[in-house]
Amino acid sequence: MQLFLDSTDTAVIADLAATGLVDGVTTNPSLIAKSGRPMLEVIAEICGLVEGPVSAEVAAVDAEGMLAEGRKLASVAENVVVKVPLTRDGLIAVRDFAAEGIMTNVTLCFSATQALMAAKAGATFVSPFVGRLDDHGADGMELIHEIRTIYDNYDFDTDILAASIRNPAHVKAAAIAGADCSTIPPGVFADLIKHPLTDKGLEQFMSDWAKTGQSIL
Ligand code: E4P
Numbered sequence: 001m002q003l004f005l006d007s008t009d010t011a012v013i014a015d016l017a018a019t020g021l022v023d024g025v026t027t028n029p030s031l032i033a034k035s036g037r038p039m040l041e042v043i044a045e046i047c048g049l050v051e052g053p054v055s056a057e058v059a060a061v062d063a064e065g066m067l068a069e070g071r072k073l074a075s076v077a078e079n080v081v082v083k084v085p086l087t088r089d090g091l092i093a094v095r096d097f098a099a100e101g102i103m104t105n106v107t108l109c110f111s112a113t114q115a116l117m118a119a120k121a122g123a124t125f126v127s128p129f130v131g132r133l134d135d136h137g138a139d140g141m142e143l144i145h146e147i148r149t150i151y152d153n154y155d156f157d158t159d160i161l162a163a164s165i166r167n168p169a170h171v172k173a174a175a176i177a178g179a180d181c182s183t184i185p186p187g188v189f190a191d192l193i194k195h196p197l198t199d200k201g202l203e204q205f206m207s208d209w210a211k212t213g214q215s216i217l
Contacts, residue, residue: 001174002052002181005189006163008035010045012186017049024052026127026163026183028083028107029059040076047077055105055125055183057083058093066093074102081105081124086114091121098122105161112146119156125181130174131164140164144177152178168192 002023005013008031016022025046032039043056054077058069066089070082074097081103084090094104098121105125106118110133118126128147130140147160162174162182168191174182184192 001179002159003171003189003192004053004055004161004181004183005186006031006165006183007186008032008037008042008046009186010042010049013046014049016186016189022050022052022189023181024054024079024081024183025050026055026083026105026161028055028057032057040073043073043080044076047079050079052079053081053103053105053125054079055081055083055107057085057107061085061087061089063089063092063096066090067096070097070102070104071100083107083127086110086118086126091117094118094121094123098124107163110143112143112150115143115147115158115160116150119151119154119158123158125159125161127161127163127183129164130162130170131166133164134166141170141173141177144174144179148178 004024004026005022006026007013008027035042047054056073058066060066060069066084073082074080082097083105084093086106086109097104103124105127106123107127109115109126109128115126128143133140144162159180162179165182165184167188171182
């Protein structure tokens with residue numbers, strides 16, 4: 001499973017990318033606003049920090065506007081993925097982007113039929129929002145299972161990118177459900193490595209090792 005960071009904080013992205021475990025980055029208009037920086041500048045900087053796909057979202061809501069903005073975003077770097085909302089106009093734009101060889105991430109997906117339509121349009125990624133569905137009283141992870149089944153039934157190439165991830169349990173469940181990737185907030189990404197029993201065990205090992213008075217080097 002590929003692990004993406006859902007962030008525009010370039011210092012944090014650089015820090016976590018140093019682990020070699022960050023496969024890509026996703027952004028959205030809210031995260032760009034949070035950065036307080038010009039969008040093209042932030043996207044270019046992120047593309048220099050990670051080799052994998054970096055999603056940059058259009059702001060237009062009509063297909064023509066999305067195509068114009070998407071082409072500009074795609075020109076920033078080879079690893080830019082143009083993110084478009086899962087709307088009628090968004091899917092029209094996705095079809096044209098696919099014909100032009102521009103990668104797309106269809107975002108704000110909340111149903112299996114929406115995901116089916118995104119795949120038929122030729123999306124590179126589809127982003128089902130697990131956390132927001134859970135918040136809404138639905139079962140976000142069930143949607144990942146449904147999309148996996150549909151895509152496998154028909155051999156669609158679109159990658160399932162589990163989004164709106166809130167905790168490590170979401171990442172685990174998305175991996176079990178067969179999501180191709182998860183996009184994860186930095187705090188949750190760091191938590192994926194941690195376990196209190198690892199800390200406790202290491203503390204004991206180090207304490208016992210110190211008592212031996214030995215040195216490996
Ligand atoms: C995904 O592409 C979105 O940027 C993100 O995962 C949304 O997460 P949120 O529901 O926590 O805002």
